[in-house]
Amino acid sequence: MTERSQPRVRRIAINTGGGDAPGLNAVIRAATLSALNEGWEVLGIRRGYMGLLEGEVDGEAGVFPLTAQAVRGITHLGGTILGTTTRGNPFGLEVRQPDGTWGTVDRSGEIIQKFREQEIDALIAIGGDGSLNIAHALYQKGLPVIGVPKTIDNDLSATDVTFGFQTAVEVATDAIGRLHSTAEAHQRVMIVQLMGRHTGWIALESGLAGGADVILIPEIPYDVNRIAEKVRERDAQRRRFSIIVVAEGAVSVEGESYADATGRYRGVADQLGDQIAAATGKETRTLVLGHIQRGGEPIAYDRNLALRFGAAAVRCIREGSLGTMVALQGNRIRAVPLGDAVHDIKRVAPDSELVMTARQLGVSFGD
Template structure:
């Protein structure tokens, strides 16, 4: 969309649609692809519970989310994660370890840790990025830190591009159709240089400049975060 905005500024007729699994566009409530990614991630997290419990391990699941933690947060809550690490809330390894030990004391000898690829520790260290800026390695790093702090055996799963592929769920299909129809209306009405966005229950056209103005990050006091804390989820802070 930043490219679309630049093209519009050069006089090209452009209409944008919010397609990203990260759900990080501030002008729209949801982007299409996000709910499908959450569904895929939730299913994967849920399937790990039985093997984690059977082998009494800590499973560390790395999900997409370089700058924001929406996928990790929503799928972590839905999938029953014990620890969720997102870029917006810097984590302390000792807090993660304490949650793992707390579960041990409760007779639960396994834990599920969900981590967004862009999560960073409180000392400022982020996951590793290569020369192209691609992130990776955070799951292995967190797993090693947990083992060092608790002595627990850990395993990692990097879900990767499977979050982006496959058949979209019904919600995303419907939302994409609504966005597409709204984009055609914008063309007919001459509302160029805009992006179609979901705001409440309506699709609206917002200026591209507004659409790319800022990244929609997870507020530390968001209802989702508060819900997680009430359920005993550790965010490592």
């Protein structure tokens, strides 16, 4: 992207939005220390943009200085010292109407004004597709923004990998591995539900590494009858247990998914368990791994990737490359236009090498 000239940078801000991911604190630390070494002041905004809009969050200042002391010893910590929210879109914040009902209001103009009042020269926005879409929209309204990709789902197409993904895969793989002994001891079918509303990257990589017999992902619709065939086939081979890994957003060939009225995915493992038990007569148990996939300490890979992203974001500000997102492409960090970065979701290709490898090893995708 062509570099833009800009006034001398004196003060930047950092925020985190959307769901948390292992490695957020490493980004914050790297960006803060890199900016301080440039001679800039660094501010942290609590809970996305809410700290800026409300002035105070949970009794603490909504915007506060990020000093070297404030980010000391946080690289290995999960979560985010800035806090986060999935309900902080300034273009459509929920508000209670005079009649008691809920509506939305656009407060994005206030964001721009408050940045100007506080003389903030640039924002490093750390988030997934939703948060980065917000950042891109704010950039289009005049806010100088650099995006840092964050999602354990690994579904941003402009970057090869997002930090937090490998940690989620490690957690899920460990859980799947631990189920083998109990499943075999009781000759049960064990169904593990993992995160992945729109893509199956976590389910695919952890299922393959964990030795799953069936992997169900949103990109490949499944037929319960084919899954039951796989379970019966294993029984005939005297392997009287089966491990099924399913992404929460997996859909059947009939188009059935398990999103509720709020858009959250619930119950796919339980529903599938009932169907498999009815089709095979096998005792079936389910495990929803849930938010444990995004909690706890990031593994070394994610820490280092997050540190690289944070330092690269500061370089982008220094060079005037605004309205971009830092991305890992090959073995280098590059700046890509935010609009391109959030344009497409990176999905698992049904004919990808990972899928082909799993099929060659006898894994069923229920198709």
